[in-house]
Amino acid sequence: MTTNWRITINTIQEGVSQQRLVTLEGSTSPSTLRDFIGDALASARAWAEKFGRTLGSNATLQLDNEDDYYRIIGLDGSLSLDEMVEQAALERAHRQSQKQRPLGQPERLVKWRAEASSRGRAESVDFATAWQTLRGLVADVSIDSGASLQDVARVEGETGTRWTPEVRMLFTQQSGGLQLVPGFELLGLDRVLEVQQLFFDAEEFVEEQDAEIPPAAADAERPAGSPADRFLPQFIPIAEDNTGAVLVVDTRDGKLNGCVSEFSTSMGGSEALWPSIGVMVGDVITVLTSDESLLQGKYRPELREGLTWSRTR
Template identity: 35%
Template sequence: MIAWDLTVFYRRGDTGGGQGLHGLSNSDSVVQAARDAARAAREWADRTGSTIKAVPGRLLINGVQGPIDLPGLDGSSSLDEVAAGAEDALHQWQVQQRPAVPEYESASAIEPEDDGTAPRSVSRGGELTVLWQDLAATAALEDVAAGATDDDLDAAENHTGYQWPDEVRELFQLQGGGIEIVPMFRLLSLDETLTTWDMWTQINDDLRERWPGGSAPDEAAIRSAPAGSPAEVFIPDL
């Protein structure tokens, strides 16, 4: 089963914008998930009286792969044609994520043991701001969007129903998303974070309805498992 999230760009009368759609595909095929997403986009356009722009939609697979371009949503291509290029596009995206290994290095090189003298970057409340300022001094943070206000963060916490760690609030106060501190990993804005949280929470609800009675994963046991353990569901408080 694949979860997909699609951003559609549209016109409606004299206005336009982007619309986020998401859903689940019963198949594990990326092609089928792309076809389902394209079909949902066209159904949404018909339902709302919108015209999808002739620019690629942005498709995200399972919340972590992509986004990849999905052209042809405006009707210039059939659903099969829209979906046909999705698998190749996702493959190319995955190739781009792989770090290049220099010829003189082994990809499976053994890491030296930590003797306690190596520098470590540990961010705690307040120290993150210092680290951020150090990055800014290297010109690594050009054109950073303004961060969230305390009111914005209070509203976000209320929306999720959880108290956020001080370091998380501090990070959103420092920046408004859209930048890459680590190559190929883009920081999300507060709005994007809430949209993603809503998407996965809804997917959780959808999955619970599909599991036979009494077979749903034990979320309490998943929360108490060691960090890095597999989880069958999204954990909202994480």
């Protein structure tokens, strides 16, 4: 019996001190935890060697049909495979014993879309107006200024994709780091190409491991806002979380051109979460100026030295 798995690893690019998260997928026929971790580790090391990256010490491994995950330590060579397997099993057993209830599947941001629609959210918000309102509410140095129009045009050209006016304006207005929505920090212009390349590298690696994987062209031909299994050049990353997921602006053709979706290597792309960046910012402003919460009432904003989010339950 073959079991699919996903491993999320910390990687460090040579000459760059910042760590980045990458998710790789694979499958294993044997059924022991040692087999799963061994195959995932071999895949991670092969990927790191191919793309000239160094593995960090920690990773997470999730198996299909399991809600929980394994935390793996020692990928940097500090532990043997048997030690990593033992530590992963012990850590998960201890974590499960501390829980009040089983851990559910990760909640996708797509739930925000249904919540916002139920309260009659506007389908069009002027981004420039919304951003100025947000700036007046949030004291954060990251939204004082952004990149120059010349730099934005240069990076847009390097992506090979025509950006929407909102995307261009977003990167001229902020330099990255603002947690605009729970768990996701906006990217600065300097991170766009790097994040794209991480996903392209992961896609290339998956293609080499699975010759039967559907071509990306099939997803590219679908209209904007359609779910996608593959990361496309038409996806412009604008925010990232700490699990390997990103928010992207979908520049494919269609009525929802310019919508905001979520993408991760392990889960693929969601349907449109917001029809535009302006509407996304408008939803955040609504929460900041009312008693409403995001993610089915689970997150409330806090304004101290910037914008943060706290879980209400």
